Amino acid sequence: MKTNAGRFFEDYRLGETIAHAVPRTVSGGERALYHTLYPARHALYSSDEFARACGLPAAPVDDLVAFHLVFGKTVPDISLNAVANLGYAEGRWLKPVFPGDTLRSESTVIGLKENSNGKSGVVYVRTRGLNQRDEAVLEYVRWVMVRKRDEAAPAPEAVVPPFAKSVAASDLAIPAGLDFTGYDFTLAGEPHRWDDYAVGEQIDHVDGVTIEESEHMLATRLWQNTAKVHFDATNRPDGKRLIYGGHVISMARALSFNGLANAQMIVALNAGAHANPCFAGDTVRAWSEVLDKAETSAPGVGALRLRLVAVKHGTEPFRLKGEDGKYLPGVLLDLDYWAVVPR
């Protein structure tokens, strides 16, 4: 059998590190495509000149480009037989990625817990994205529920790794050289600075984008994510293609420009839930809530901890869960991240 059937739950060993295949060099092409697939307008990723004025050598590719590329490589090894993508934690962007950089990924298994039904189990991995100089550009923890190949296979000792509920402000990796003291708010698109945001503040980002089959497939392929549920309409009885959760993340983040234009760089991913599946024809909207604020040691640079929620059209903003404690059916994404903002 020459094809990859993917790993099943009993194939993972605690502590092993899996080197994922297919390194990828990024160029201006990926940058342009990101602007084509999402209504992305954060100036630091759009303009080399703006990025230089902020102390960087050029505009990096969007932080989510780095995330999707690193994540996509893990799919054949981690989630080909996954039943569900359960969560993210302790995500940190460690270095910006620039056109010309080559990324690869590796994941260490940090936890394993078989489900009581004996049919599947939860795999916890810490994934790192590395550039061509073997520098880590990104790391995050992710856990997924994976089927067993053989239900009779013995359960491993259950290990559930402890996670920080969110990345501590003191652990945020601010890109070397980043300096917002000369930040141009006019070119960035909004006047709101760190001081203008209050913990608890909620922002409805107003705009919506209706999702098309070809667009989510173009995006998902761009990250070399091969999960067949996204591409093959014959895969589900209802003929629907499930949209890659990362497509919704990028769409919501891009929509959040309207109200958070100065939340320039994502520096940490504290938590994330793909609350409900998204399908073509859905119109995606987004709202945010300020969860926390922190200072940083970089000149003029503050940090905001933000909840970013994507909903389908028809679901009111600022509501997440029903009385049963479950996400409302129209909620697609509940993401908790840190971004840097000019002070």
Next chain:
Amino acid sequence: MKTNAGRFFEDYRLGETIAHAVPRTVSGGERALYHTLYPARHALYSSDEFARACGLPAAPVDDLVAFHLVFGKTVPDISLNAVANLGYAEGRWLKPVFPGDTLRSESTVIGLKENSNGKSGVVYVRTRGLNQRDEAVLEYVRWVMVRKRDEAAPAPEAVVPPFAKSVAASDLAIPAGLDFTGYDFTLAGEPHRWDDYAVGEQIDHVDGVTIEESEHMLATRLWQNTAKVHFDATNRPDGKRLIYGGHVISMARALSFNGLANAQMIVALNAGAHANPCFAGDTVRAWSEVLDKAETSAPGVGALRLRLVAVKHGTEPFRLKGEDGKYLPGVLLDLDYWAVVPR
């Protein structure tokens, strides 16, 4: 309120200059995407070698890429609350844009006239696109009808700026170094030179392209044009997404290659009307008429003033308006521009 509600008619002041947000660096990515979104084949934009043989340092990005990028930046400040895009005038491309250049836009309010109904008014702006050296690469006048926020707001003194009916041939900015004396007609795709075109001549460009939702959204996002009517199927009662008029301009211009392959560079936009809305499913065709001819001082370079008309399939070429003087329902675009052509 952190989000941008857009400006209303009473928010504009005669003579003010608005600096538009989100500068953009272009790369080979934008060039490749333009060839992906439109059947664009003009050799000067397709081949660095061909461009060098014409005296340029490399192939610029298509003139319409520059136009769309400059235009897109103006949308949040000029046309977010626009009822209608009424016209263009005095458009001139002043410098080619090359991969690596960073563009930004600014607009000066040059006219204001409230409508007699007191609910809206016409705003006239002169928009300039500037590169990273603060050189103007493009300028044009555009006027739009914008709603009033408060119908009781007093009307400003009516000022309607005078426009030239078309850019004078002597005002065309021919790119520095452009030289068509060694022009390769075989590589360019057609043998027709400036002398072969006669004023009054009409050309049916034959080919048609059926428009898809995802394609016009990809294109419109690429220019960071945020107008929600293009993206949000819930925005209109009929569930249709209005196609950005610039998508039709680029489609028609690309189709015009067949018969005008040597009309290489657009150097002026004299006038333009988006005669009727375009929707996904429409098959776009195009025809042209030679309106004028002019010599230029650049070696081997002549200029043609052309009418470019986009129609929906089913509308015969060479007919624009009905007996009532209104555009026929199948006419999408009526554009009047100058292009440079080898002599």
Next chain:
Amino acid sequence: MKTNAGRFFEDYRLGETIAHAVPRTVSGGERALYHTLYPARHALYSSDEFARACGLPAAPVDDLVAFHLVFGKTVPDISLNAVANLGYAEGRWLKPVFPGDTLRSESTVIGLKENSNGKSGVVYVRTRGLNQRDEAVLEYVRWVMVRKRDEAAPAPEAVVPPFAKSVAASDLAIPAGLDFTGYDFTLAGEPHRWDDYAVGEQIDHVDGVTIEESEHMLATRLWQNTAKVHFDATNRPDGKRLIYGGHVISMARALSFNGLANAQMIVALNAGAHANPCFAGDTVRAWSEVLDKAETSAPGVGALRLRLVAVKHGTEPFRLKGEDGKYLPGVLLDLDYWAVVPR
């Protein structure tokens, strides 16, 4: 008449060479778009670092990018009035194409044979793709059935050129410097080397992709292929757009990664048939068969001759033709090529 009506059968002369129009410079944009349009994962085209470790100066653009670009240029001169694309032979990739290269095409008419019905004839051309240094990067023979403009035009003397049934292993052009002795199978994605493949072995590539209208049009335009059947829904009575056969080739080749991840570079095209038309909504799957094996003189580099078959969902793998000797209705593509593989 300024527009191109295309050539008809009686317009071709044996021995003439046609220089095709519109040279094209490729960049990282084309590379990124290829990864967006197809689930392409071969590491040599994805990573500059991986390509360097294999002795190349950087990652070339996919061999099929070169093929499609060279092919696309021939359409206005060769196949605008074609009734059918009949076959390929003697295709050889002679030099990799890198971002920054500019490609043009030319075709020599090597055979002509009028059909007995007097309405059409078969035109045989040998097409070469040339870079900016006038080096051939690709050559192949193709034959198409072309309509006559005037059925009364006299038939030319029938000349059917002899073809090799497949490119001899000794004629394969292995890229200068290619060295697989340090090949990283982990990064490439599969452990299978040349020795692991046996003549007669068949591989079902498992995955499927459902085809969308916008995606095949984006791809076909990217190669500046202007054939109207691909773009104009009004062109056929059934309102369907015929999908460019090359879109199916690229889709199938990308799907073949799963089982043939190390069949890195395509070096020869022995034969190919677009067995049945493909339309939007079809879900494309692929299977391969090892037809032959050969050693090469390059260090660590072997060659596999492979049959690549694309089928529509619902057609079982490993079956090609029915009892009548005709391709089964669900078979889309039957391609015979040589690829290089680490030993």
